[in-house]
Amino acid sequence: MSALGTRTRLGYSLGSFATGAFGTVPGLLLLPYLTDTMAVPAAVAGAIVLLPKAWDVLFNPVAGRISDSALRRHGSRRPFLVVGGLVLAACFAALFAGPGLGSTAADAAYVVVVFFVCATAFAFFQVPFNALPAELTEDYHERTRLTTWRIAVLALAILVSGAVAPAIASGLGGAAGYRVMGVFVGVLIALGAVAVYAGTRGAPVGRLREPTPGWRELLATMRSWRAFRWLLAVYFLQALGVATLLAGVNYVARYVLGDPDLQSALFAGFVGPALLVMPVWDRIGRSGGKLTGFRVSSALLAAALGALAFSPAMATPLVFVFVALAGVGYAGIQVFPLAILPDLISAEEERTGATRAGITAGVWTAAETLGLAVGPGLFGLVLSIGGYVSSGQSVATQPESAITAITVGFSALPAVFVALALPLLRRSVLGDRRPGGDADAAATAGGGGA
Template identity: 45%
Template sequence: MDATTHVSRATIARYAVGSLGTGGFATLPGLVLVYYLTDTLGIAALAAGLIVTLAKVWDVIIDPVIGATSDASLARTGSRRRFMMLGGLTLPVFFFLTFAVPTGLGPVASGLWVTLAFVLCATAFSLFQVPYIALPAELTSGYDDRTRLLTWRVVVLTLAILLFGAGGPILRGLADDARVGYLVMAAVAGLVIGAGMLISSRVAPQSHSFAFVAQRRSLGVAYRDGAATLARSAPFRALLATFMLQGLATGLMLAGAQYVATWVLRSEDAVTLLFVALIAPALLLAPVWGVVARRLGKYRTFVIASGVFALAAASLIALIWAPGGWVYLPVAVAGAAYAGMQSLPMAMLPDVISYDARSNGSGKAGTFSGVWTAGETTGMALGATTLTIVLALSGYLESVAGQAVTQPDSALVGIVVSFSAVPAVLMVLSLVTLRAYRLRRSDTDNEIEVVREVIA
């Protein structure tokens, strides 16, 4: 694509559809997997957190490798498409198996089953996600064009969060048997996630004429390339640290939403209303954040969105003393801010990649996206892990499907604190790391296409 050509509507649409898959996978396991482990399979909270963390640690290990290999594949074949398609084809199978634990298995065997299936599921997801994140730097080089591309991706992302966050629990509730309900949910959700990924894989550019040469890379070289990328790019370090902290905050709230619904609001189905309150404003305001960014710049707009989210999260601490329907208002405010928190850093990442390419050469977008995805995964995984630690420390009682338990008051306080105060503090810390991000419009706009060169 020529640097002076605006990204087409068809490209924007096909790229955005991929977030139906990424949003679905990021939302549904984060929402229900820990709860499935503790309240259906009878696995202790700390053990449940360890299972989720192990899968995410594996993700962190392989993401830089997938990124570097994707760069090499791009140079050799002219496209990242085969990685994306492989992920889209295999993820539905492993997603279903994650929730297909045979009846009669004890907590230990059930935990091992989920661990293996979810590790495979996470691998399939990374095969799609890493090259998917690398694509914007190759699809367009304009500062505002990237904002436009990523804004509509976040519109679909927020729609996916609503679809899976609200629809997943509804599908789960269609069956009286909790295990059967989870199977129905996993089958339908897995197919939708895979379909979104496969459709979006078609947007990956294909050309056999590139200005750089493919190289086979060992695992050690892949990790060294990732480390070198972090070492030389101060804007990347700042943006990644910010996104990780915010991923930790939102991952913590996502994992805690079902617990808030069940034990604080006293309705397991209230999680659907929480997601509607979160996503309806995000759907409306995602394009608005793009308009504001064109006026104020991505950096300043990102700061505003993050600050609003932090204030909304902090206000939820009042659930300790006054649980009730008022919770949906601050959740809606957080949702409005969340749209900006997603679209703006993702629109800033291609700027970072292009800025680096001026001095260090093109063809490294996959390396950047591999490190980025590893960082994002770490943040989200630690969110679920932090929740299980708080639950364990506050005396939360695990149970198997059909078993009635009464949670102690300390556990209810722990649930609320993990849903409000802790995420708010993490958001404030993310604003501190963001101060180190120095790139502005003048550094990146009107750049020559440096990621790839198509020879007419």
């Protein structure tokens, strides 16, 4: 298996409309929905955002093992994509339905329950989706190409969902605005699920190996698989940083820049550059190597976020310049880990003779989910420390300490998480063996010295 056709690349990539919408919109809007529409205290709202996804962290590896077993029995993971995606779509619309149960506590409990169901459905979609690249092609560079297609579509999905959803919510206002927004995003998720299911029909499925015999053997593999553990740590830290940043976009627009209508523009300024620079990152990955591209994009993102710590003193156009530079770095940190991951999976499957794609994708998705969940929760804690005033109004008067907390949570704190990942980007992330002519070690072996 080598080069994939355009139909397969595009069909697989369109699934990013489901992952992009669900991975983005709750991080952007669920916290302000709770604090400023339902009047839930910031610290409690942060916990509500975190807890259902904390369950997902535990459940994702289970979903991966189920997916591996289904692949061996039925020869395809695709049914999980359409069923998980459609259930997720319906539950997402319900998440922001605002049933009005008579008290803040009851409404908050409703959100928790529905978010739990959303998280479970997402696991059954996202885990097989992340496992597929290792099975669609064994070509080292084709995996980078497939990933750039996926991230380009992901950027478009994030741009559409992340820019349009806040515009709908703020444009209509109040609970009704969030209700319509939830239906809109639910439709996007459903379209992505159906598109990836149809688009990957007839695509390669890889070698049908037996799944790992038991959890004990799997844990032993994870303990010895140093390359995967390094990569996973980097991805978690960076997902945590990005999630913290995204949780702050709504608050920065309203309280730092002083214009709620700038929320969509801020988000577009961060995600939009990915649509333009994706071919550049692909070229860097081919010429300088995946690890080099990963390092450069991480450093760029950390530097741009650090500069945004001074955004209260900047002119608004300059804020957008640094937001765009952060977006260029963000595109790179999305491409390169996902291009390296299938190389690692293939090597480990060759070494063990067992299917690893599903369970590895489950662990990977668990780490990503944890980062995306902790980020808004951490931002909510920063708001609470800063004395943020929760209310049922769209904009409440905030103390200066709250403005500082918003700025730090949006910029300096994410910059620290991204920077902490840089020392972990060592050659052992890529494994031991190297494809001919590539500047980096290919991820084709477990372990590898630092």
